[in-house]
Amino acid sequence: MAPKILCLLIVLFLPVSSFAFSFQFHGFNQSDLTLEGDSKIVKPKGTLELTKRVNNIFGHAFYNKHIKIIEKTNAPSPQPKVSSFSTCFVFSIVSPSSGLGGFGLAFTVAPKTHFPEAEGGHFLGLFNSSNDMNASNHILVVEFDTVNGYKGNVDTKGNHVGVNLNGMSSNVTQPAAYEKGTNEDFNMEDADAVCAWIEYDGETEIFNVTIAPLGELKPSKPLISKVIDIKSVMRENMYFGFSASTGQRKASSHYILGWSFAVNGVAPPLNVSLLPKPPPKEKGSSSSPWFKVVVGILSASTFILLCLLLLVTLYKRYMRFETLEDWEMDCPHRFSYRDLHIATKGFIDSQLIGVGGFGSVYKGVLPSTGTEVAVKKIMRSPMNGMREFAAEIESLGRLRHKNLVNLQGWCKHKNDLLLVYDYIPNGSLDSLLLNKTFALDWDQRFNILKGVAAGLLYLHEEWEKVVIHRDVKSSNILIDGDFNAHLGDFGLARLYSHDQVSHTTSVVGTIGYIAPELTRTGKASTSSDVYAFGVLLLEVVAGRRPVHSSGQFLLLDWVLENCQLGQILEVVDPKLGSVYDEEQVELVLKLGLLCTQHKADYRPSMKQLTRYLNFDDPLPGISESRHSASQSSPTSFCFLEGMSTGLIASSQSVSSFGRSTMSIETGI
Ligand SMILES: *[C@@H]1O[C@H](CO)[C@@H](O)[C@H](O)[C@H]1NC(C)=O
Ligand SMILES: *[C@@H]1O[C@H](CO)[C@@H](O)[C@H](O)[C@H]1NC(C)=O
Numbered sequence: 001m002a003p004k005i006l007c008l009l010i011v012l013f014l015p016v017s018s019f020a021f022s023f024q025f026h027g028f029n030q031s032d033l034t035l036e037g038d039s040k041i042v043k044p045k046g047t048l049e050l051t052k053r054v055n056n057i058f059g060h061a062f063y064n065k066h067i068k069i070i071e072k073t074n075a076p077s078p079q080p081k082v083s084s085f086s087t088c089f090v091f092s093i094v095s096p097s098s099g100l101g102g103f104g105l106a107f108t109v110a111p112k113t114h115f116p117e118a119e120g121g122h123f124l125g126l127f128n129s130s131n132d133m134n135a136s137n138h139i140l141v142v143e144f145d146t147v148n149g150y151k152g153n154v155d156t157k158g159n160h161v162g163v164n165l166n167g168m169s170s171n172v173t174q175p176a177a178y179e180k181g182t183n184e185d186f187n188m189e190d191a192d193a194v195c196a197w198i199e200y201d202g203e204t205e206i207f208n209v210t211i212a213p214l215g216e217l218k219p220s221k222p223l224i225s226k227v228i229d230i231k232s233v234m235r236e237n238m239y240f241g242f243s244a245s246t247g248q249r250k251a252s253s254h255y256i257l258g259w260s261f262a263v264n265g266v267a268p269p270l271n272v273s274l275l276p277k278p279p280p281k282e283k284g285s286s287s288s289p290w291f292k293v294v295v296g297i298l299s300a301s302t303f304i305l306l307c308l309l310l311l312v313t314l315y316k317r318y319m320r321f322e323t324l325e326d327w328e329m330d331c332p333h334r335f336s337y338r339d340l341h342i343a344t345k346g347f348i349d350s351q352l353i354g355v356g357g358f359g360s361v362y363k364g365v366l367p368s369t370g371t372e373v374a375v376k377k378i379m380r381s382p383m384n385g386m387r388e389f390a391a392e393i394e395s396l397g398r399l400r401h402k403n404l405v406n407l408q409g410w411c412k413h414k415n416d417l418l419l420v421y422d423y424i425p426n427g428s429l430d431s432l433l434l435n436k437t438f439a440l441d442w443d444q445r446f447n448i449l450k451g452v453a454a455g456l457l458y459l460h461e462e463w464e465k466v467v468i469h470r471d472v473k474s475s476n477i478l479i480d481g482d483f484n485a486h487l488g489d490f491g492l493a494r495l496y497s498h499d500q501v502s503h504t505t506s507v508v509g510t511i512g513y514i515a516p517e518l519t520r521t522g523k524a525s526t527s528s529d530v531y532a533f534g535v536l537l538l539e540v541v542a543g544r545r546p547v548h549s550s551g552q553f554l555l556l557d558w559v560l561e562n563c564q565l566g567q568i569l570e571v572v573d574p575k576l577g578s579v580y581d582e583e584q585v586e587l588v589l590k591l592g593l594l595c596t597q598h599k600a601d602y603r604p605s606m607k608q609l610t611r612y613l614n615f616d617d618p619l620p621g622i623s624e625s626r627h628s629a630s631q632s633s634p635t636s637f638c639f640l641e642g643m644s645t646g647l648i649a650s651s652q653s654v655s656s657f658g659r660s661t662m663s664i665e666t667g668i
């Protein structure tokens with residue numbers, strides 16, 4: 001029995017011989033590890049992939065057996081002691097070149113391998129916000145982090161190494177670096193792979209962590225070397241392994257290529273040539289200088305492209321105002337919509353100076369020159385052939401005469417057409433004639449008529465092309481500050497008629513001014529302009545509209561009647577009183593009748609008319625007419641060839657126009 005007891009005693013009092021254990025993996029075999037979460041072994045070389053580059057995932061891999069890490073010291077007072085351990089592994093982090101890599105990778109010592117309630121991201125799939133740093137976790141973490149630390153914690157730098165007990169606040173942390181003569185900082189994300197060594201001395205409680213890029217020798221000086229009491233964290237049996245996670249927007253792939261481990265011994269060194277090849281880095285994260293140059297050039301050109309894109313966007317936004325077709329580019333009379341928009345203060349109502357059948361007229365001041373203009377806005381303009389239209393406008397824009405409302409230019413905006421004219425301050429002739437409180441005196445009226453005649457003459461005969469006005473009427477004549485006439489809207493009527501399906505059926509003009517042949521043929525001519533001018537002559541003398549709104553009164557009939565009764569001066573505007581030149585008034589009235597003859601051929605040309613108006617030529621001798629007996633008397637003048645029939649025809653046509661007549665009104 002004694003030897004037996006002795007044996008027992010010997011066993012009891014001998015120092016407990018240290019348990020020694022080690023393993024070494026160059027690449028992994030499925031059966032070596034317990035995999036949790038999203039981790040997996042990538043065939044064929046056995047790279048351990050803890051996370052892919054996918055947001056919000058985590059993965060763990062632990063050596064498949066737990067390891068006894070606490071040993072009891074011998075008597076007299078048995079004290080638990082953490083065994084020394086040593087490990088060495090190679091990891092690789094592949095981040096997107098965008099810089100949105102994360103979250104981190106950690107060497108993990110834990111009492112279990114499964115963490116169902118843990119969170120990813122910063123918590124590495126090991127902890128959650130409520131149990132972080134709770135001593136009941138019993139987890140030791142050595143983190144190799146590439147993202148700034150959590151909240152206000154110590155590890156506020158990205159690219160750092162830290163030792164954590166029971167949570168994500170580090171007991172000690174250091175920016176990633178290694179000793180190679182001097183202290184070399186390096187980016188763990190940029191390195192193809194990183195070797196890490198962790199050593200813990202159970203006697204001195206010194207915790208060493210050392211890192212270096214794969215291929216470098218193990219640095220002699222650890223990055224972290226500190227006394228850390230890990231006793232409280234350790235349980236008797238612990239699992240050793242790795243954890244990694246990605247975050248909401250930061251996601252790197254985390255890989256382990258090889259791992260060796262030893263308890264109570266030195267971890268066997270890894271043979272680099274036996275390791276799986278590090279996974280390829282994302283293009284652009286290489287640190288070769290040439291690559292940096294290429295990346296620099298690429299990012300510079302990207303920047304330039306972005307700037308261009310921005311410019312194009314701004315230009316397009318500007319051009320939303322200004323959608324130009326190519327043919328519009330080289331029209332000298334084209335205004336930019338922007339300018340007109342500014343000029344008219346955005347076409348606000350307070351700038352509105354008139355509304356006509358086709359649109360509104362706004363007063364404006366051009367921002368570039370400060371000149372006053374009238375902008376006529378024709379909404380939903382009927383023109384289909386904008387191009388032909390523009391050509392026409394371009395040519396009209398070249399017309400310049402002191403008795404025209406000169407067209408300065410135009411602008412097309414979406415379906416609207418904007419015409420820019422000289423601004424003429426005193427409004428239209430008809431408004432002055434019908435104004436109850438203001439009377440134009442005879443000299444002014446005569447001057448106005450001469451001016452209109454000069455303008456029409458210019459259009460008909462003096463410009464390079466014959467321009468038929470088509471809508472001569474008092475509301476189209478604008479009066480300036482010196483009571484000079486400016487004929488407006490010339491040539492436009494034709495543009496409108498362009499759009500009509502059949503040219504022959506279209507009649508453009510205004511009731512009361514339309515020559516009889518126009519209603520039959522629809523074909524405007526210089527003599528139909530002369531007819532309208534004739535009506536205007538009568539209107540200015542009489543101060544009455546050519547057709548009363550009731551349709552009962554026809555100015556032409558009335559003048560003719562009075563003419564035939566020998567009392568032509570009866571028609572003179574009562575507002576003139578008797579202050580007028582009888583000779584001139586008579587001339588104008590007779591000219592009015594002469595111009596409104598039924599047969600177009602009998603009407604004088606504008607050139608001839610101008611001579612009559614200036615008393616350069618006497619009115620045609622009545623001898624030429626059938627009623628040669630009553631030469632040159634006002635009454636005989638009233639029976640000129642075709643006049644009465646023309647009158648009947650025109651009065652009929654007036655009453656039958658109704659719908660077919662387009663009236664172009666001007667508000668200028
Ligand atoms: C993995 O390891 C087990 C034993 O640890 C071995 O039987 C198996 O052949 C290995 N498989 C591979 C693919 O190496
Ligand atoms: C955190 O994890 C613990 C277990 O480790 C669990 O009891 C707790 O409910 C979890 N809290 C949250 C907020 O998930």
Ligand SMILES: *[C@@H]1O[C@H](CO)[C@@H](O)[C@H](O)[C@H]1NC(C)=O
Nearest residue numbers: 130131132133134135136137
């Ligand atoms: C730590 O966790 C335990 C069990 O999960 C819990 O009872 C305790 O209240 C926690 N302590 C703190 C400080 O949160």
Ligand SMILES: *[C@@H]1O[C@H](CO)[C@@H](O)[C@H](O)[C@H]1NC(C)=O
Nearest residue numbers: 165170171172227228229230
């Ligand atoms: C780090 O560990 C030492 C020793 O265990 C302890 O005194 C200290 O409070 C710890 N510091 C932190 C920040 O956990």
Ligand SMILES: *[C@@H]1O[C@H](CO)[C@@H](O)[C@H](O)[C@H]1NC(C)=O
Nearest residue numbers: 199200201206208221222225
């Ligand atoms: C830890 O590093 C120190 C030097 O900084 C060294 O003296 C010590 O031996 C190392 N400990 C282990 C277990 O390698």
Ligand SMILES: *[C@@H]1O[C@H](CO)[C@@H](O)[C@H](O)[C@H]1NC(C)=O
Nearest residue numbers: 026269270271272273274275
């Ligand atoms: C590493 O592995 C290669 C290939 O098996 C072998 O030739 C070499 O001797 C090994 N090196 C060391 C230091 O063991």
